[in-house]
Each structure stands twice: as C-alpha cells, then as structure tokens.
Amino acid sequence: MDYPFQFPKTIRNPFGEALTFQKRVVEQGVEKLLVSNTVPPNAGPPFHVHFKQEESLTVIRGKMGYQVQGEAEQFVSVGETVRFPAGQMHRFWNPGPDELLCEGWVKPANTLDFFLAATYQSMQKAGKPEGDLFDSAYLTTRYASEYDLPSIPFFVKKVLMPLTVLMGKALNKYAHFQHAPEPMK
Incomplete structure (x- = not known):
C-alpha cells in the first residue's frame, strides 16, 4: 500500500461504500482530515469507536441513520450534521432508497x-x-x-x-x- 497518500484518495469496499479523503488541513494547530462518503441503501459501518478523534458528518444527499451505543436510533436529512466525540461508540447507515452522500471531517487526523x-x-x-x-x-x-x-x-x-x-x-x-x-x- 502506498502511504502517505496523494489527495484526493478514494477507497471502496466490496459492498458499494466509497470514502474519499479530500485533504488534510491544519486548524488551530491540529491536523484535520476532510472526507466525503457515499453509502448505498442499507449499508454503513458497524458500531465502532475512534478513541482519539472527533468525527463530523453532514448529509449532502439522502438520509442518514445513526446511533450512539446505548441510545435509540436517530435520523438526519440534507443539511443536517451529526458529531461523534472521541471515545463515543457509534454507527451510521443509509436507511433510504437512494444513495447517501455525506461530507465531513475527523480530527485529529492521526492514522485514520x-x-x-x-x-x-x-x-x-x-x-x-x-x-x-x-x-x-x-x-x-x-x-x-x-x-x-x-x-x-x-x-x-x-x-x-x-x-x-x-x-x-x-x-x-x-x-x-x-x-x-x-x-x-
């Protein structure tokens, strides 16, 4: 695997999800990774945690379901943003019939x-x-x-x-x- 990457860099899994690492930027002395992702209907990552990173996703197209461990499922639509603090177990998925497109960031970028x-x-x-x-x-x-x-x-x-x-x-x-x-x- 060639690393570090040339940006933008798109990766795909065999289930139709695509994630594009747009670029790394420095914000108040902290490196932040800007991302966009597309998720087909009924797909999305399982419960996971980033112990050292905050994550933010804004819905650009479609609808996104998300859940914090121990809490009820919630849903957001175009223009709405969800943030997951570092250390918070969470998941998100596409509950809709059309492709979900999100833009967001993770900071600090670390090794993500x-x-x-x-x-x-x-x-x-x-x-x-x-x-x-x-x-x-x-x-x-x-x-x-x-x-x-x-x-x-x-x-x-x-x-x-x-x-x-x-x-x-x-x-x-x-x-x-x-x-x-x-x-x-």
Missing part, C-alpha cells in the same frame, strides 16, 4: 486514512466484511489504542488476533504494511 484504506483493501482481497484474516488481525492489534469494533469478542481481540499476527510475521504476510504509520499512544 491509512487504517481505513488498509481495512477496505483487506475487505476487497477477502470479499467479505471481516477482511483477510492476517490483515484484519494485524490492523486490529496494531491500532487497538485508536480504534475498536465491539462486534469482535474480547478473547479474539486479545488472544487469537495477536497469535495470528505472530503467525503472519513468521509467514511474511505483512510486507505490504512496511510503511504503516506508528499507532497513536
């Missing part, structure tokens, strides 16, 4: 562009949401201080994935991650 590009690439390689076994184990383990998916059981994250990473290193499965940025501590 690399992490998501590698995740989408892994999904493309495997053709399934879980991605390639070795890639998923590597990304989940290496960037555990920044991102989490509660759908992955604790034992899998803390025992099986680290063992898979060790096996992957022994089998030389990670050459394509040679330029992976250091995780944020």
